[in-house]
Every structure is written in C-alpha cells, then in structure tokens.
Amino acid sequence: MAFEGKDERTRNVRVEDVAREAGVSPITVSRTLSNPDLVKPETRERVLQAVEKTGYIVNTFASSLRSGRSSLIAMFVSNIENQHVARATRGCADALENSGFHLMMAHTNYSARLEADFVGSVLPLRPAALVFTGIVQAETTRSMIRSRGMAVMEMWDHVDDPMDMLVGFSNVEGGRLMGEHLGASGFRNVAYVGRTNTAGNERLAGFREGLAAAGTEIGFLAPMDGHEPVLIDGAQALRTVMKRFPQCDAIFFSSEILAVGASLEASRLGVIDRIAIAGYGDSPIAEALPVPLTTVHVSSYEMGFRAGKMLLKHLSGETVREKVVILPNELRIRRSTARRSHN
C-alpha cells in the first residue's frame, strides 16, 4: 500500500504538518498564531512561512473545544426588514468587526416561542454571548440562559430588570417630549394612534404626561395592536380618525411608518394643513415628505454600536461599570406640526 491512513490529498492540513515543515513543535505553531509575542521573531518567521506554504487554516472546532472559548455571538433579531432593527443590527455588526467574534443571526419575528426555540438551538454552539434587539420576554427563556451563565445584551426598551446588559431608549420620555410639544403648540384635539402594549404603552403614558403638562389630554385613541403596521395602515388610520373625531387637529402615531402613510394620505386628501401629524423613529423619509414630519429621533445605529462595544468590553474581561445605558430621545420638530393659524 502506498498510503498510510487517509489519502494525503483530502486530509486537512493540521498544526502538526506546519510544525514539521517549520521544524518546531505543534504548540509553537499554535502560539505563533494566537500569541505571537511569546515566540522568538526568527521562529515566528519560519512558522509563518510554513503556514503560508502548507495553506494551513486553524480548525475552530478543535481550538474552541480545547480552549473552552467560543468566537460565536448569537444575535436574535425581531425583524430585519424594520429599518431601525436593520440599523441597530448593522451598528452591532460594525462594533464587532475585527474583534474575532462572529455574529450568528436568528429571526424571532417578535415571537416568544420562536425566540425560545432559537435560544435552544443555539446553545450547542456555546455562544460567548446572546444579543437581542429587544427584551427577552419568556421567563423560561430567561432561566434557560441564566443557567448557562452566558453574557446577555438586551436592547431597545428601557426596563427595570434587564437580564444583564442593556442599551435602550426611554419610550416614556419620547412620548412625553411629543406630548409637551403638541400641547405647547396649542393643539387641543389630539389623537393617539398606535400600539398600546409594551413599548407603545410607554410612549402613550409619556404622551399623556406631556399633554397634561400643557393642560390638555388625548381626545381620541385608536389602538393598533395587531400585525406589524405598514404604510397603508397609516392612511387608513387617518381616515378613521377624521371620521370618528372630526374636530381632530393633531395625531401622534406611535410608529413612524403609520405617520408617513398618514402624511402622504393627508397630502393627497388636501388636509395636511389642517391636521398636524407626528411620528416616532425618524426614518430618512420623514424629512423628505411633501410636508416634513415632526418625530422623535431614535439613534438605532448608535444603540447597536454601543451594545456591541459594551459586549466586547465585557467579553474581554474588563468590568463594565454601566451595564445599563439609556440613550436620549430627541424631538425633531418639522413643518407637519407647525402651529396652525386658527389656533
């Protein structure tokens, strides 16, 4: 037999092969690649040449198995088609660039069940950390994660009991800013359209506070707690409000896409100068609309980026002192809520 063991051509190149080529031991090859400072320059040079010559690529399965370290970070994304989520995801990915970590991505579609399924399916890969574009909902998921003692990063909302690290926004504050603005601008027949649960509920509560500070309150409330809203829902909602609350002079939509849809519809119906419209999120189109949209600016990219950096710091062994970061909301006042002459 000409061959011992496997066919030479299909066998992977291993540290051993590189070591032989360079005339050193396997561990020296390993050190050269992961901790070059521990190796004498000349040796290092020889090893690197041997690596080059053999085309060696380390096998992460073996190295992670032995070292107990994982370069994988599991990211749970609610809905990547949502622009804010996409931006946050990108921010996080950018923060992790060149860190040696790799991002795995799973879509939860806002479902606690899918989230739990994915967490379970990812545990065998021993991720170094779990990142969520939201708050971990199910208690069973939380305890499953806790029992494994992995780093956890939650994002988006501001909650009092994050699992570990959190970078988010205060929806209450955002809502309040908008309430104060509309109240101070003299609007007195104000409608709220949007979610009334989770984050929506907080925006609503803040909005009420803000209006109250100006001595007014919500005159009409249209809850939209079903599917993830689309543009056309905003147009529809505008018509509903006009019909059921004819004296309406301002509408606060808890989601930007609804506000954009309503704004376009209002332009089309010629009522854009009669009804103030405000959104939440500040998408690029807000500023480009025929009547630019007043909205609460949310820095989703920065949120993701800071979450990524904080995680990296934590994973590198440094103590993260501020484990919860609440980024400020900023009101972007544009023409859609300009004071009307008849107020």
Next chain:
Amino acid sequence: MAFEGKDERTRNVRVEDVAREAGVSPITVSRTLSNPDLVKPETRERVLQAVEKTGYIVNTFASSLRSGRSSLIAMFVSNIENQHVARATRGCADALENSGFHLMMAHTNYSARLEADFVGSVLPLRPAALVFTGIVQAETTRSMIRSRGMAVMEMWDHVDDPMDMLVGFSNVEGGRLMGEHLGASGFRNVAYVGRTNTAGNERLAGFREGLAAAGTEIGFLAPMDGHEPVLIDGAQALRTVMKRFPQCDAIFFSSEILAVGASLEASRLGVIDRIAIAGYGDSPIAEALPVPLTTVHVSSYEMGFRAGKMLLKHLSGETVREKVVILPNELRIRRSTARRSHN
C-alpha cells in the same frame, strides 16, 4: 481531597454523564439524539429521561470536530439597511429555519476587500456553505473559496460565470421592460439617472434596447456611481435634470430610493404632472406616494428564500439540477408614468 479533577459544579455535562445515568454507553446516547431510529424505543426513553435530568446539551465543537460536519452557513451581506437586501436575507433565513443550520452574518458594505477579509476570517469555522447577496467580485476570493470546496450561493445579478449556484434577476430585462413602457407611452425626451456600472450598466443597456424598440433613445444621462444613494440625492437629481434637460418628459431612476426622492420633490415643486418618473425595485412606499410610482418589481424575499432552499437541497446531498435560477422581473405600471395629455 474531596474532589477528583475539576469541581463537579463547574464541569460540563457530557454524554458520559448521561450514559451513566441511563445505564448505557456514550455512543447510545449519541445515537439517541442524532439517529433515534437506530435505538430501541425503551432504551431511547431512558436516555431521553437522563438527558432531561442531567440538563445535557451536546457540544457542537466536539461533534463537528469528530464528524467533520458543520452546521454553520456564512452569509455575506452587502448592506442590511437596504430594504431589498434585508428582505432577501430574511427570505434566506426563513428558508433555513428548522434545518439545523445556523446563519452567520458579515457585512461587506459592497467592498471586495472586506468581503475577502471576512471570507478569510470565517474559514476556520469550516462553514458548510457561503452565501452572498451579490456576486463574488475578487478573483483571489473566488479561488480561496474554490480551493476549500465549499458550497457557494450567489444572488442578485445574472452573470454568465457564477461560482456554483445562483438565484438572481436579469437587470437587462428589467431595464428593457421600462424602456419599452416609456417608449410605447409616447415619451420622447427621456433621462436616465443612476448607476452606470455593474447592475446599473445592465439596466441602462436594457433600457436603451427598450427605448430603441419604440424608436427613441436616451436624451440625457446622469451617472451616479458614487456612494449608495439616499432620498435627497433623488430630489437633487430631479432638479439637475430639469435644469440641464428642460424638455425632459420622463426620468428612469435605476434605484428606487432616487425615484422616491424625485417623486416627492416633484410633488413639492408642482412638476409631478409634467415629468414622468419611474423607479426600480418596487418598495412599499412606491404605491403610497402622492403619485404612485411606476417601477420594476423585484421579489427579493423570494430570491432569498429560493436561494436558501436550493442550498439546503444541495447540502442534503441531493443533486440540484438547475443551479442557476433567474427570476422574472415584473413591470408595475402606476400613475407616475401615465400618458400625458400633451403627448
């Protein structure tokens, strides 16, 4: 000493522990979990109970190392903030759901250098496949991939020499459909605004063909080959065209966001009824604009989904007969290109 070896509380649960608990050998535990049919029902039951009791979770590093199989798929995303890319990514993720594969994501930001870097950084993880939301540009990257013999899926464009599998669209066809439509509608002073390289160049070539079929041609060409375009660029481009090509009666934008920006600007300037505007991509907002936008519909979600399914089929060992799929483009004719009275 009360302890042998590691502290019992920190040691991972291994197959061995489950085996002891169930009174079987480690390999039976392994088989129960990955190939239950080979195990007698009663034994299986006992093993599963032992798994439950011990909280055992398989270690993928060990199992992949031994078996040589990887559950990782590396996906290279040009820009997740682009709605089409996001949709394609989601389609692909959905296709892979419950397949046992895990998606790793890297941003290439349309950069061949970053793409090459990431491919290199991912090889140690021995991914089962590489997926690109585009065509692999650099020849060195191509050969690096080929030498490792991994499954490759490219997407988006239609090229003659894909690395292996491809799901894409014909940009030439999309451009031609639009050219034919504008030509047949009687527009005779037509401008093209957008990319003139890669995909843009194909759309442009097709557009020219389509116009020629109606006996006309491009009257003004505004190349935009710099940064990824944003809404405001479309507004800017509209003004440029109006100034430099005053007789213009129709503009084809090779990218949807430019068309949307131009449409909104045209509404604002009151010229929306004088200049036809057409886009490429069909974003949700196209239909909701004050003057709904004529555009080429691109089924990005379906593209991603089919790519994912095809990959899965290939990875399961089935022969994929059609390795290249070109999805049809569909013209969505809306009011923005309605025939003008003065034509």
Next chain:
DNA sequence: ATGAAAGCGCTAACAG
C-alpha cells in the same frame, strides 16, 4: 441493537 476503542485537531498545564 449496543458497545469498545480510537481519534478528530487543538491548546492548557506543566516542565525545562
């Protein structure tokens, strides 16, 4: 249907 032995490829721990 189940088990014993071996080894995937690497690096921690210790030794020199």
Next chain:
DNA sequence: CTGTTAGCGCTTTCAT
C-alpha cells in the same frame, strides 16, 4: 523561549 503530555467531548469504525 520551546517542548511534552494529556484531554477537551464527541462520533466513526469495527465488533458483537
């Protein structure tokens, strides 16, 4: 600064 030994946890292969 470099090497030796051992073992991370699993599943392949072969045996029964």
